[in-house]
Amino acid sequence: MVLDALRTATVTSDPMSAEAVSAKDRSMHHAVEDSQRLVASLPPATQQAVAGWNQLISANFAGDQACAKCHEKEYEAHLRSGHSRTLTRIDESTLASKLAETRHYQDPRRDQIFEFSQNEGSLWVRDVANASGVAIPVTWLLGSGTHAQTPIAVDESTQSGVELRWSYFANRDQLGLTPDHERFDDFAAGTIECFGRPMDAADMRACLGCHSTLTPPPSLPLINSLVVANVGCERCHGPRKKHVALAHLGHAEEAKPMLRYETAEAYMDACSTCHRDESSVKPDATPNELVRFQPYGIKRSRCYLESPDKMTCSTCHDPHDTVSHNRAVSIDQCKQCHGNASSSECSHQPTGDCIDCHMPAVEWTSGIAFHDHWIRIPDEIPGETPSVDSAGNLTASDMLHSDGEE
Numbered sequence: 001m002v003l004d005a006l007r008t009a010t011v012t013s014d015p016m017s018a019e020a021v022s023a024k025d026r027s028m029h030h031a032v033e034d035s036q037r038l039v040a041s042l043p044p045a046t047q048q049a050v051a052g053w054n055q056l057i058s059a060n061f062a063g064d065q066a067c068a069k070c071h072e073k074e075y076e077a078h079l080r081s082g083h084s085r086t087l088t089r090i091d092e093s094t095l096a097s098k099l100a101e102t103r104h105y106q107d108p109r110r111d112q113i114f115e116f117s118q119n120e121g122s123l124w125v126r127d128v129a130n131a132s133g134v135a136i137p138v139t140w141l142l143g144s145g146t147h148a149q150t151p152i153a154v155d156e157s158t159q160s161g162v163e164l165r166w167s168y169f170a171n172r173d174q175l176g177l178t179p180d181h182e183r184f185d186d187f188a189a190g191t192i193e194c195f196g197r198p199m200d201a202a203d204m205r206a207c208l209g210c211h212s213t214l215t216p217p218p219s220l221p222l223i224n225s226l227v228v229a230n231v232g233c234e235r236c237h238g239p240r241k242k243h244v245a246l247a248h249l250g251h252a253e254e255a256k257p258m259l260r261y262e263t264a265e266a267y268m269d270a271c272s273t274c275h276r277d278e279s280s281v282k283p284d285a286t287p288n289e290l291v292r293f294q295p296y297g298i299k300r301s302r303c304y305l306e307s308p309d310k311m312t313c314s315t316c317h318d319p320h321d322t323v324s325h326n327r328a329v330s331i332d333q334c335k336q337c338h339g340n341a342s343s344s345e346c347s348h349q350p351t352g353d354c355i356d357c358h359m360p361a362v363e364w365t366s367g368i369a370f371h372d373h374w375i376r377i378p379d380e381i382p383g384e385t386p387s388v389d390s391a392g393n394l395t396a397s398d399m400l401h402s403d404g405e406e
């Protein structure tokens, strides 16, 4: 893909000055105006479809805020969860202004310096040496930042774009190489690879689809304002506007729930569209990639297979809340089924930290680890022997340690 394929600003005068970009096409920097202008330029039938989409959203979706008053507990928990912050418009992020202040970022693996500037809310990236005269407007930040945030630039008119080469890493509080971008270390100057991984419209939709409540279908253009960002209440519970209206009249029960999690499998299917089960596993997937696929792991575990319809994600997690790193709580969850007469106890270390041995944290990419949800007998027993007191029990500090690697 050549650079022209992404709608970029051509910089004519001083390439370093943000003014140069804005002088070229001032309206480009204003996200809302920009979307409106784009819609106005579409064929009438598409304009109608866009209006229909907006109508569908406002008629059926209430938004998270509408649930806060009556479901305070779920609402508060959801605010703590990455689900509520997993897709941020760049113009609403604090990272954008931070980067505009820092101005430069030296790529750790390429002889390349990216330059940032902020203009009317948008964050622009350029690389004067390798793609002179071109500035790319970053559109979205993906990820809450629990581990990382990765920026993408979506071209609303072609619907293709780029996943940028740099991401923000919370544990180091700095930019670094976006995971898996080593394969673009060699790049052709003057192509979109200069900025990162080229993505076609399908890649874009997949990316936004798993990080949002609603993404427009392929029949509609991928205009930013048509995306309902973050994994909101209504992604899992379905459109609830009618429920809200009825509940205000005291008839909440008259609005049928959109989803009923009647079986453990149906429950996990609702998570698997994003968290991924066996149907998403590519033949060349490595074990380190598969640790990110929690439903895949659980469904292979004997715990799940041999306790029919008992084990779902909710056995161990509140789907509304952020993951607890309190090991005492996790161990208690295993003991719901293990450590009594109805099921087997661990013959190896029944009082140890079950998670360290049976759901170990596996490094997926440098510095970021996921817990393997395929619960099984470990090939090797990790680490050295944990500290035990004179009675042979693990000491409290071992039992309660929080997760160092995350």
Ligand code: HEC
Pocket: 062, 063, 064, 066, 067, 068, 069, 070, 071, 233, 234, 237, 240, 241, 243, 244, 247, 248, 252, 253, 254, 255, 256, 257, 258
């Ligand atoms: C005015 C108060 C009110 C508001 C606002 C409200 N709810 Fe409810 N909700 C209720 C009541 C009351 C029940 C219990 C109804 C029952 O027992 O069937 C309920 C039940 C539920 C349930 C469980 C059973 C079911 O019907 O699915 C879910 C899920 C739910 N609400 C989600 C939401 C979401 C999501 C929102 C925001 C979009 C929301 N509610 C807004 C009052 C409200």
Ligand code: HEC
Pocket: 080, 081, 082, 083, 085, 086, 142, 143, 144, 145, 146, 147, 209, 210, 211, 212, 213, 231, 235, 236, 267, 270, 271, 272, 273, 274, 275, 313, 314, 317, 318, 319, 321, 322, 323
């Ligand atoms: C629309 C896609 C989608 C669906 C459906 C979905 N998730 Fe997620 N989930 C995500 C994304 C994306 C993240 C990462 C959020 C972030 O940026 O930190 C996530 C994160 C999580 C986390 C970690 C949250 C934290 O802050 O520690 C848990 C737990 C989780 N999901 C459980 C579930 C469960 C259980 C279900 C099914 C009931 C489910 N998810 C359905 C996309 C989804």
Ligand code: HEC
Pocket: 082, 142, 143, 144, 145, 146, 147, 148, 149, 150, 151, 152, 163, 203, 206, 207, 208, 210, 211, 273, 274, 275, 276, 292, 293
């Ligand atoms: C199949 C659904 C799916 C697709 C497609 C997808 N993601 Fe995610 N993403 C998730 C889920 C689920 C999580 C949370 C658990 C995990 O990290 O595996 C997540 C986590 C993340 C995180 C880390 C959040 C954090 O701080 O923990 C980033 C960053 C991210 N995704 C970026 C992207 C980008 C960029 C794309 C597109 C190129 C993309 N994702 C495509 C489902 C998806």
Ligand code: HEC
Pocket: 064, 067, 068, 071, 074, 075, 076, 078, 083, 231, 232, 233, 234, 235, 236, 237, 261, 314, 318, 319, 320
């Ligand atoms: C990731 C998917 C997901 C999201 C996002 C989500 N929920 Fe839920 N919710 C569930 C699941 C799954 C259940 C079923 C309870 C269980 O099995 O733990 C549930 C149950 C509920 C219930 C019934 C609780 C009960 O005790 O019966 C209410 C009310 C509710 N959710 C409200 C909300 C509200 C309000 C939001 C947004 C602030 C929200 N949910 C966001 C997945 C989700």
Ligand code: HEC
Pocket: 302, 303, 304, 306, 307, 310, 311, 315, 330, 333, 334, 335, 336, 337, 338, 343, 344, 354, 355, 358, 359, 375, 376, 377
């Ligand atoms: C819903 C009940 C349930 C929960 C919760 C549960 N398990 Fe299991 N687990 C089982 C059953 C049933 C089996 C298979 C029969 C047996 O060994 O008792 C099993 C088997 C196992 C095995 C043997 C696996 C193999 O491949 O031979 C291990 C190890 C294990 N569980 C560890 C754990 C750990 C660690 C946790 C907590 C993170 C946990 N389990 C939570 C029910 C459960």
Ligand code: HEC
Pocket: 268, 271, 275, 294, 295, 296, 298, 311, 312, 313, 314, 315, 316, 317, 323, 324, 325, 326, 327, 330, 333, 355, 359, 369, 370, 371, 372, 373, 403
């Ligand atoms: C038997 C208990 C158990 C079940 C069932 C379970 N998890 Fe987990 N999960 C854990 C534990 C333990 C951790 C690590 C907690 C810590 O950091 O100490 C974890 C961590 C996570 C994380 C954070 C990323 C990571 O790997 O550390 C996500 C996201 C997640 N689980 C999603 C899910 C989803 C989705 C399901 C259902 C398919 C699920 N989990 C089912 C026990 C469970």
Ligand code: HEC
Pocket: 331, 334, 335, 338, 339, 344, 345, 346, 347, 348, 349, 350, 351, 352, 353, 354, 355, 356, 357, 358, 377, 378, 381, 382
């Ligand atoms: C130091 C590592 C370690 C810790 C900690 C540990 N296990 Fe195990 N566990 C093993 C090994 C190794 C085996 C296989 C033993 C064998 O084959 O003789 C095993 C076996 C099991 C089994 C299969 C039944 C059996 O006895 O063969 C279950 C169930 C189990 N563990 C559950 C747990 C639970 C629950 C915890 C936490 C309370 C836990 N384990 C803590 C290493 C560990």
